Amino acid sequence: MSHRGGPPFRSRLITASLCLLLSGCGGSDGESSSVGGGAESVAVTVPDLSDTAGRGADTFEANCSECHGATAGGTSEGPPLVHIYYEPGHHADFSFHIAVQRGSPQHHWEFGDMDPVPGLSDEEVNEIICYVRELQYANDIFTDAAGLAACQS
Template structure:
C-alpha cells in the first residue's frame, strides 16, 4: 500500500514537472519576460562631468557606435552588447582592443549578437576619444 502511494506521488510530481517544462508561455507573459528589441541591456550611471576628450568621444560614440551599443554604451537588445560591462574592463579588454575592433571588426566571442564589422570614418583621435568616454562611463559604474 505504501509503495503504491509513493509511486503515485512520484508520478504526480513528475507529471507536474513535465507540464511546467513543456507548457507554452502565454503571449503576454512572453512579452513581459523578453526585453523589447532595441531596449537598453544595462542601466548606466552617468559621471558628474566628462573631460574635454571624453566629450568629443561621446559625440563620436553617439554618431557611430550608439546605433548598436546603445545610448551611453548601455547595449541594445538585438543589436550589440553594453560596453559598460565587466567584460570590457581595462584589464580584460585594453584600450588597444577597442582600436583594433574599430579598425578590423571583431568575431563574436562573448555575446550572441554576431560579428562586429570594421567601422569606417573614424580617425585614431576619434577612437581615442571614444575609449576615453567609455572608460569614464565604466568608472562611474564601478568598472575599473
C-alpha cells in the same frame, strides 16, 4: 579506476557546464544582460565628462550607439560596453582600436560579428575609448584610475 566517459566524469562535466551557463546569465549587481525593444540592457550612470570624453560621446553617438546604446549600455543589436567584460584589464584600449579597424568576431555575446567602423581617426577612437572608460569608472566596472589612460591627452 574511473573511465573517462564514466559517471564521475559525466557528472563533473554537467556541473561545469551548468556553472558556465549560469555565470553567463545576468549582469553585475542585479542588472539584466538581456535586451529587447531597443532599450539599453544595462542601466548606466553618466558622470560629468571630461572634454575628451565629451567629444568621444558625440563620436560614439554617431558611430556606435545604434548597436551599443547611447550610453554604451547595449541594445538588442549589440552588447553593453559598460560591463566587466570590457574593463581595461580584459579588453585593453588597443582592442577597441582593432575592433574599429578590423571588426571583431563574436566571442562574449550572441549578437554576431562586429563589422569594422570606417572613417574614424585614431584620435576619434581614443576619444571614444575615453568616453567608455569614464562611463565604466563611474559605474564601478573598474576602480583604478590608471584605466583612464585614454583620457590623458
